[in-house]
Amino acid sequence: MTITSPNGSDLPDAKKSLEARPDRNTQNGQEAKITPPTDEHLEAMKDSVRTMLLGVGEDPEREGLLKTPKRVAEAMRFLTSGYNQSLDDLVNGAIFDEGHNEMVLVRDINFFSLCEHHMLPFMGKAHVAYIPNQKVVGLSKLARIVEMYSRRLQVQERLTRQVAEAVQEILEPRGVAVVMEATHMCMVMRGVQKPGSWTVTSAMVGVFQEDQKTREEYLNLIRHQPSFW
Numbered sequence: 186m187t188i189t190s191p192n193g194s195d196l197p198d199a200k201k202s203l204e205a206r207p208d209r210n211t212q213n214g215q216e217a218k219i220t221p222p223t224d225e226h227l228e229a230m231k232d233s234v235r236t237m238l239l240g241v242g243e244d245p246e247r248e249g250l251l252k253t254p255k256r257v258a259e260a261m262r263f264l265t266s267g268y269n270q271s272l273d274d275l276v277n278g279a280i281f282d283e284g285h286n287e288m289v290l291v292r293d294i295n296f297f298s299l300c301e302h303h304m305l306p307f308m309g310k311a312h313v314a315y316i317p318n319q320k321v322v323g324l325s326k327l328a329r330i331v332e333m334y335s336r337r338l339q340v341q342e343r344l345t346r347q348v349a350e351a352v353q354e355i356l357e358p359r360g361v362a363v364v365m366e367a368t369h370m371c372m373v374m375r376g377v378q379k380p381g382s383w384t385v386t387s388a389m390v391g392v393f394q395e396d397q398k399t400r401e402e403y404l405n406l407i408r409h410q411p412s413f414w
């Protein structure tokens with residue numbers, strides 16, 4: 186289990202701690218522009234899948250595999266569809282001035298992603314919290330943010346940080362906390378083959394980073410068993 190926490194104690198506010206993160210999908214401070222796949226790309230992907238089938242000693246012309254290149258190409262497009270979404274579209278203006286200044290936490294958000302090293306799934310749960318500065322966002326939007334960044338080729342640490350940065354960007358809250366717990370198929374089905382192993386990553390921004398009590402309250406809340414379940 187790995188627990189990763191940004192070390193920004195010399196950075197006075199949440200915004201600065203985000204500016205200091207070098208590994209967002211950015212180029213010169215701008216969100217990296219990713220070209221949406223074209224039909225030409227889809228054909229190239231299908232050809233690659235045929236090559237892979239040949240590579241594993243299969244016959245791409247046998248009946249059961251005839252449609253496999255198309256299915257795989259489309260599945261890959263879906264699994265990476267987060268590249269084609271934007272934060273603005275996703276939030277869709279659902280930000281409300283509620284004057285609420287206590288912690289908001291959405292727990293147990295299921296996610297499925299692909300590791301960028303092996304393009305194998307990793308999946309688990311995300312727990313996203315923030316302490317508002319007057320403004321709150323529609324709760325489903327927190328899950329949509331997790332979804333958008335999960336549906337890309339990822340490493341868990343970057344995914345966790347991107348979710349925190351996105352919440353910071355849309356709300357400018359007093360703090361954001363994200364914990365993600367996941368199991369990686371590249372560690373389970375192949376390689377070191379350790380079923381049952383899981384990885385915990387965290388990104389703490391603003392008051393969650395600066396104030397131990399707030400961080401502890403969040404960590405207690407994500408551990409507590411809900412009585413209605």
Ligand SMILES: Nc1nc2c(ncn2[C@@H]2O[C@H](COP(=O)(O)OP(=O)(O)OP(=O)(O)O)[C@@H](O)[C@H]2O)c(=O)[nH]1
Pocket residue numbers: 300301302339340341342369371372375376377
């Ligand atoms: N930090 C981090 N590592 C990851 C993540 N997903 C996969 N990895 C690791 O990426 C590493 C790639 O290591 P390499 O030695 O280049 O590749 P490999 O020979 O396939 O490694 P093994 O998985 O150890 O067989 C492995 O240690 C994976 O466990 C992730 O989300 N975060």
Ligand SMILES: [Zn+2]
Pocket residue numbers: 300301302303304305369371372
């Ligand atoms: Zn991997």
